[in-house]
Amino acid sequence: MKKLFLILLLLPALPVWSQHRDYPIQAVPFTQVKLSDNFWLPRIKTNHTVTIPASFERCENTGRVKNFEMAAAKSGKFCTVFPFDDTDIYKTIEGASFSLSLYPDKKLELYIDTLIMKVQAAQEPDGYLYTARTINPEEPHHWSGKERWEKERELSHELYNSGHLYEAAAAHYQATGKRNLLNIALRNADLVCATFGHDKKHVAPGHQVVEMGLVKLYRITGKKEYLETAKYFIEERGHFDGYDAKSKDLWKNGAYWQDHIPAADQREAVGHAVRAAYLYAAMADIAALTDDKGLLNAIDSIWNNVVTKKIYVQGGIGAVGDGERFGENYELPNATAYNETCAAIANVYWNHRMFLLHGESKYIDILEKSLYNGLISGVGMDGKSFFYTNAMEIKNSYQHKHMEAERSGWFPCSCCPTNVTRLIPSVPGYIYAQKANDVYVNLFISGTSTLTVNNKQVQIEQKNNYPWDGKLAFHITPKATQAFTLQVRIPGWTQGQAMPSNLYAxxxxxxxxxxxxxxxxxxxxxxANGYAVLTRKWKKGDVVEVNLPMDVQRITANKKVEDDLGKVAIQRGPLIYCAEWPDNNGKVSNIILPKGTTLTPEYKGDLLNGVTVLKGETPAVKIDSQNNTISTVKQNFTAIPYYAWAHRGKGEMTVWFPEKITDVSIISK
Structure with a gap:
């Protein structure tokens, strides 16, 4: 009751306002969903007890916190590697704020407050907040330029820092009702709005996220300048005359930053994948809030380009390590796949917004694919080891410099670990959505949610063992009998669709x-639109049971994806599977998966925190180096969920398997 009283005291300090335009569908906030799920709740708990404390500890040990202390004292030397290292503190605060709503923790809340005090002390009087300059303005970080914002287009990340500050402040305010971080963010946002605009300083932010952050502050305050500046930053793209438009070099023509042509004219996903998906998510926000049809047409086309030509089978995006970027159409190599964890997270943000715009299940299909595969693969089951990139294959004979075969504690650039920290506890906010009398069930995660439909309270309780089992139960408990429509997503993979395109089948x-x-x-x-439409007068005790077929499916790729020709991948339910060396005689690059191979699901509670594996018998190529002979033998085969690989030491892994032998390459060591 004390906490509620505090929130009620604080809320009147913000303007009362009416928002006329917005997403036609609204997500049910994470604060209204309480999980009991066997798959996600342990991950969220580990995030709370291990990942968040480890992240804060590493922020302390690496000097990220010290940078704020030195900025407050205006003395010392910036002591970390990158000028965007401030954001690791912001992102961890954001994740911790989400987590506090699930696990009230006075000690953690107090620590966050002490960090916020350090952030406040580092903020300059006019709202500027960027430790890489404030510590010593005479000798700022070499990426930062001599003056404020001078290198924002390419290197400084000043607005990127601001964006993550805003996102953290919004989450902290929503979870706790406190305004201490929000006030810091608003002062900085006021400075940004006073500095940039059509009749002010011109720049397209080099690393997007400030746009989404400004939209969140607009939603909290109703201050139109925040929305206008977010829209300005998007509209400013494609108007810088310092690029060489004829150059094919992405850095020289501006495409690396998605700054090569106006945002509304873009039709293809190009450049740095994380920056791009953050931009597309922000374009969705602006399209929804301002009814901008040009931006809507652009992101619809770009989404189609990604899903038909530029996404990996496990939901990863950003194929090319050189620039952490999208490749050309159908350029999806396995041996050098990049698949940054941050890009998978950005893909979740973007696809959720696309669903809120259009109400079609195909966007949640992509979100689910990214979430259950290419995203959670990025964090170890211990909660404190991570992948920056997510490989598609590891061979003993070859490993590309960008590929990681084992997780690391942190990285000099630790954007991915702290991004995971904030994404994992926000998962409850992706489960449900509403539009008037329609209640959408997007993700199948056990727990209870309390919604308001037609000004009447409705409780929905999910009970399932997803993703291992397709039997889902929904217990509907309205406060009084009432009519509304329950829209339950019927995943594309239950309707013969590996991807909502012809990229995979x-x-x-x-x-x-x-x-x-x-x-x-x-x-x-x-x-309708991929949802089972269940309209009736619901009463207390009603139970909806959905049974999703969990068949083992073989996936083939479009013939234009050269690396996957003659190969198959494996899927069961929402999970993509891989083969890893400990289960397959120490090697997987020699396995063949002929047509007709039977794979049987088997739950292993003592393996990898409990997983359903797929077992069968397959041919494998064996080499007798003494006699210089090659033979094919039958052996037992086991596949595990892709997200669970790299927990048992370094060794081979693959997602794609040849269906038959067509050639042999001889490598001599």
């Missing part, structure tokens, strides 16, 4: 369909 779709019963009686449901 199931080799032999089973044809098994999802079945639904209400109170034990079969429901002949209709599907």
């Amino acid at each position: 199931f080799e032999n779709a089973t044809g098994n369909k999802a079945t639904i019963t209400i109170n034990g009686k079969p429901e002949n449901y209709a599907v």
